[in-house]
Amino acid sequence: MCLNAVNDLKLCIANATGAPVERLAKGLDIPKEEFGDFVIVLPKAGIDRVQAEGIAESIMRCGLIARAELKGIYLNIFLNRELFSSKVLEYIVNDNEYGICREREPKRIVVEYVSANPIHPLHIGAARNAALGSFIATILKAFGNNVQTRFYINDVGRQVATVALGFKLLGKVEIPSNAKPDHWIGLIYAITNTIAEIQSIKKRLKTATGEEAERLREELDELTADATRLWKAAPDIFSEISEKLKDIDFEEELSRIMRGYEKGEAEVVQLIRNVVSACIEGFKQTLQRFGAEIEVWDWESDLVWCGDVEKVLRALKRKAVEHKGALALSFSSIDSAELREKLRIPRELEIPPLVLQRSNGTTLYTVRDIAYTLKKFREFNADKVINVIASEQTLPQAQLRLALYMLGHVREAENLIHYSYEMVNVEGMKMSSRRGRIITLDDMLDEAKRRIMVELEKRGSASEAIAEKMGVAAVRFYLLFVSPTRPVKFSWALALDFERNSAPYLLYTYARTEGIFRKARELGIELDWKKLLKIMDRSFTISDRRWRLVKMVSMFPEVMYKSYEELDPSALALYLLRVADEFNTWYDEEPIVVEKDEKLRASKLLLAYAINRVLDRGLRILGIEPVERI
RNA sequence: GGGCCCGUAGCUCAGCCAGGAUAGAGCGCCGGCCUCCUAAGCCGGUGGUCGGGGGUUCGAAUCCCCCCGGGCCCGCCA
Numbered sequence: 001m002c003l004n005a006v007n008d009l010k011l012c013i014a015n016a017t018g019a020p021v022e023r024l025a026k027g028l029d030i031p032k033e034e035f036g037d038f039v040i041v042l043p044k045a046g047i048d049r050v051q052a053e054g055i056a057e058s059i060m061r062c063g064l065i066a067r068a069e070l071k072g073i074y075l076n077i078f079l080n081r082e083l084f085s086s087k088v089l090e091y092i093v094n095d096n097e098y099g100i101c102r103e104r105e106p107k108r109i110v111v112e113y114v115s116a117n118p119i120h121p122l123h124i125g126a127a128r129n130a131a132l133g134s135f136i137a138t139i140l141k142a143f144g145n146n147v148q149t150r151f152y153i154n155d156v157g158r159q160v161a162t163v164a165l166g167f168k169l170l171g172k173v174e175i176p177s178n179a180k181p182d183h184w185i186g187l188i189y190a191i192t193n194t195i196a197e198i199q200s201i202k203k204r205l206k207t208a209t210g211e212e213a214e215r216l217r218e219e220l221d222e223l224t225a226d227a228t229r230l231w232k233a234a235p236d237i238f239s240e241i242s243e244k245l246k247d248i249d250f251e252e253e254l255s256r257i258m259r260g261y262e263k264g265e266a267e268v269v270q271l272i273r274n275v276v277s278a279c280i281e282g283f284k285q286t287l288q289r290f291g292a293e294i295e296v297w298d299w300e301s302d303l304v305w306c307g308d309v310e311k312v313l314r315a316l317k318r319k320a321v322e323h324k325g326a327l328a329l330s331f332s333s334i335d336s337a338e339l340r341e342k343l344r345i346p347r348e349l350e351i352p353p354l355v356l357q358r359s360n361g362t363t364l365y366t367v368r369d370i371a372y373t374l375k376k377f378r379e380f381n382a383d384k385v386i387n388v389i390a391s392e393q394t395l396p397q398a399q400l401r402l403a404l405y406m407l408g409h410v411r412e413a414e415n416l417i418h419y420s421y422e423m424v425n426v427e428g429m430k431m432s433s434r435r436g437r438i439i440t441l442d443d444m445l446d447e448a449k450r451r452i453m454v455e456l457e458k459r460g461s462a463s464e465a466i467a468e469k470m471g472v473a474a475v476r477f478y479l480l481f482v483s484p485t486r487p488v489k490f491s492w493a494l495a496l497d498f499e500r501n502s503a504p505y506l507l508y509t510y511a512r513t514e515g516i517f518r519k520a521r522e523l524g525i526e527l528d529w530k531k532l533l534k535i536m537d538r539s540f541t542i543s544d545r546r547w548r549l550v551k552m553v554s555m556f557p558e559v560m561y562k563s564y565e566e567l568d569p570s571a572l573a574l575y576l577l578r579v580a581d582e583f584n585t586w587y588d589e590e591p592i593v594v595e596k597d598e599k600l601r602a603s604k605l606l607l608a609y610a611i612n613r614v615l616d617r618g619l620r621i622l623g624i625e626p627v628e629r630i
Numbered sequence: 631g632g633g634c635c636c637g638u639a640g641c642u643c644a645g646c647c648a649g650g651a652u653a654g655a656g657c658g659c660c661g662g663c664c665u666c667c668u669a670a671g672c673c674g675g676u677g678g679u680c681g682g683g684g685g686u687u688c689g690a691a692u693c694c695c696c697c698c699g700g701g702c703c704c705g706c707c708a
Contacts, residue, residue: 026648041650043689073650073689117708158707326706349633350704358706365708392702394634422635425701455670470670482643486636487701494642494657498670501643501656508670519667566647574644578655588663588672608667630668 002101003091004557005084009038009064013077016061017054019047033544036069036076037551043073081541085550089536089603092553092610093529099560099617102144109145110376111137113388114292115152118279119163120186122286123431123438124424124479124490125390130441131479132421133388134292134623135569142621143564148380150296151283152372155276156304157365159189161257164272166192168257169244170237173274180442182282185275188237190436191230195242196250197434198223226435233436258362262304272301286441290472291623298375300368308371309363315407316356316367328353331402343401343413346394354399366396370403377412384415391420419567421484427491441475444495448474451496452504456630466627470504473624477503480569480622501577506619507627509580512587513612514628519593520605529609532602540603545586552579553610560621569622576618583611 010028014021027045028038042052056070059077064087066080092098113133116126133149141147154160166188167173175181201220208216231238260268280297287294303309320327330353340347356367376385389397397418404413431438449471456462478495482488498504517527541547555575563572592608595601619626 029650032651035651039651043650044648071651115708154708324706328706346634352704355706360706362706364706369708390702391635393708395703396708420635423702452670459668459670461668486643489642491642497642497657499657500670502670504670508668512668512671514668516667523667570644574655581655584671585673587667588669591667593667630670 001095001097002557003095003098004101005088005091005554006558008087009062009079009084012062012064013040013059016065017058019045019055023047031074031076033548035071035074037079038077040075040077041073042075047075081547081550082538084554085541085547086533086536086538088550088554089606089610090533092613093533093606098613099556100142101557101561106144106146107383108148108381109140110148110150110380110382110385111140111388112150112152112376112385113137114283114287114294115154115389116283117154117159117433118182118185118276118283119159119189120279120433120436120438121180121182121440121442122283123433123440124426124444125431127290127441127444127475128421128424128479128488129388129390130287130290130292131476131623132419132484132569134290135480135621136386136388136419136567137293138623139560139564139567139569139621148296148382149294150298150376151294153276153280153297153299154365155272156258156261156300156363156368158254158258160272160276161254161261162193162196163189164257164268164275165250165253166241167275168271169241173271173278175278180282180285181278182286183440183442185279185282186433186438187230187233187436188241190226190434191234191238191241192245193434194223194227194230194436195238195245198227199245199250223435226432226437230436255360255362259360261301262362264305269301286445289445289468290441291476291625296379298372300372303368303371303375304363308375309368312371312374312407313356313363313367316370316403319406320356321353323353323355326355326359327357328355329399329403329406331399331406334402334406339402339405343398343405344418345398345401349395349398351395351398351402354403366399366403369396369400370407373400373404373412373416374409377415382415384417385412386417386419388419388421390423392423394418394420419484422487424479424488424490427489439490444475445471447492448472448496452498455498455504459630461630466630469625469627470507470630473503473507473619474498476623477506477573481573483570484568500581503619503624506576506580506615507624508630509583510612510615510619510626511628511630513583513608513615516592516605516608517612518629523593525593525601525605527605527609529606532606535599536602536606537597537599538603540600540607545582545589546604546607549579549582549586549607549611552582553607553614556614556618560618563621572618573622576615576622579611579614579618583608 010021010025014024023045027040029041031039047055052070052075056068056075059065059068064080064084066078069076111133114126114130116122137147137149163185175184201216205213205216257268261272316329319329321330331351354366355364357363376382401413401416426439449467452470453462453467456467520527541550559572559575592604595604616626
């Protein structure tokens with residue numbers, strides 16, 4: 001419904017003063033409380049001293065404003081608290097979508113996210129992706145767009161071939177019944193890869209000398225440490241793979257699997273599909289638990305088999321050049337500042353040629369991704385495709401857009417968005433899925449839940465369901481709280497701190513508001529918000545605390561819109577925390593349900609309801625389901 | 631070597647894109663508050679040459695340049 005009191009205020013000022021709304025909005029700010037409720041920074045709004053005098057006078061014609069003071073370059077504005085707060089509460093009660101303003105022209109948008117390699121469990125990096133991606137899909141949908149979420153199953157390529165080879169050496173694809181499939185596959189992958197790497201290094205060491213040999217020996221030490229750890233995890237399996245790897249040429253075998261898979265040889269297809277399906281099954285369990293919904297699962301191999309990749313490759317080859325003995329696509333012929341601007345490619349980014357094909361004839365990831373991008377646009381008839389991918393892939397994503405452009409898919413190139421975010425770094429540890437050194441999302445969720453369970457038991461209200469919900473919330477919030485452009489520093493201490501800046505804190509605050517309503521009903525107070533609006537004491541914001549809360553609630557639509565436009569959950573997360581802080585202070589300061597004055601009580605209940613709605617709506621957009629009681 | 635992102639309190643982060651009033655939170659640390667709507671809470675105290683240096687400006691954490699430090703990328707991996 002788009003009810004937004006702050007927007008009303010902007011329009012009101014614009015009407016009263018005749019100043020254009022956009023200019024005003026630019027200069028409008030929230031000052032320190034002592035200066036006013038809002039402030040227009042005059043130079044920012046393009047208003048000079050002379051004009052300012054007139055505006056300071058005419059602004060009073062806006063009924064929402066009680067008084068305005070010209071002070072230096074600032075026009076400080078004090079609102080009519082009664083009018084403004086009544087308006088805010090009315091909006092909350094009457095707009096069941098408060099905070100959201102649906103697009104007049106909804107877009108069709110594909111959000112591809114997670115798309116983790118199906119060779120090991122989802123780790124905390126994928127978790128950040130999942131949290132961001134599901135947030136993006138949720139908020140785009142909430143604002144009225146048609147959104148489809150997709151997961152790209154990278155089952156073609158080296159990594160998958162490696163784990164498939166591991167299983168092949170073991171004779172069969174079998175997942176122990178007590179193991180989660182993706183965890184088991186991750187172990188087999190790490191074992192196979194680590195042993196192969198050790199063999200390769202040992203081979204190279206035979207001929208290496210000097211610095212080169214030194215470097216290799218260091219690497220070998222590290223690998224040996226990883227191997228020992230992996231051996232301990234599954235001694236029999238480790239030994240078996242180790243033995244069998246001795247008898248084969250690893251690279252040759254890998255190449256054979258890759259070629260066989262791309263050609264669709266029945267035996268290889270069965271092997272890989274078995275392994276990958278099992279891993280995806282594990283992903284689905286975890287993602288469902290995490291509240292990240294994927295609507296369409298795309299197999300990369302299907303793109304190869306159906307001829308889409310071949311088609312793209314043929315088209316690319318017509319534009320290809322020779323690069324280091326391979327066929328490649330060079331972008332220098334089309335590169336220009338204008339094109340970079342259009343395709344959102346950094347000005348100075350050096351873009352090397354894109355190699356199109358391995359010498360064994362198999363395809364490469366970025367080439368396959370071109371076919372995939374076209375598929376995403378085509379199948380959903382999408383206006384826009386958003387790829388949620390870590391910043392480390394900036395270059396291939398840029399090459400992807402350039403290649404699309406070169407092939408004449410200009411619209412797709414221009415509307416393919418690389419939603420880039422920085423990675424999760426673990427302090428004191430280098431994560432490596434190839435060596436089985438990862439912190440998994442499953443572990444995080446389990447540990448968070450366990451910690452919360454301990455806390456709940458202290459309160460004598462241990463509920464497994466609530467602990468689960470809160471655990472998921474805690475992890476999601478931790479990953480969404482930091483701006484996407486900044487790396488997340490992971491440590492268990494930070495992830496499991498459930499005070500103040502955390503989801504448990506927000507959920508607790510929400511539950512407090514629910515507690516108020518519960519108590520009210522117990523006391524026989526009817527919580528009919530529309531009725532309460534009629535009888536409420538409109539002067540309740542003579543209290544600065546309550547007034548501050550009203551102002552915060554009034555900002556909700558503005559905050560939501562900003563988060564929507566920038567697809568940035570951290571702004572919303574931070575806002576919710578500040579609302580909770582202010583509410584908790586108020587909650588401690590004065591009774592709400594016990595208020596004797598019926599009219600004032602109505603106002604207080606409405607204010608608590610407003611906070612309740614804002615927290616509920618904000619948390620849900622962040623993918624967190626509120627709990628009524630903790 | 632080149633590119634992208636980042637550097638704000640002991641620690642984790644807002645603020646920077648669209649420059650404006652004495653730079654904000656949380657954690658930590660110190661000291662208080664539960665016969666009263668949930669103490670994952672509240673109140674008070676502690677803590678910062680905004681990485682460094684130039685420049686633009688009436689005004690710079692914010693814009694520009696240089697330097698230093700960190701993460702990531704520059705593969706016939708994905």
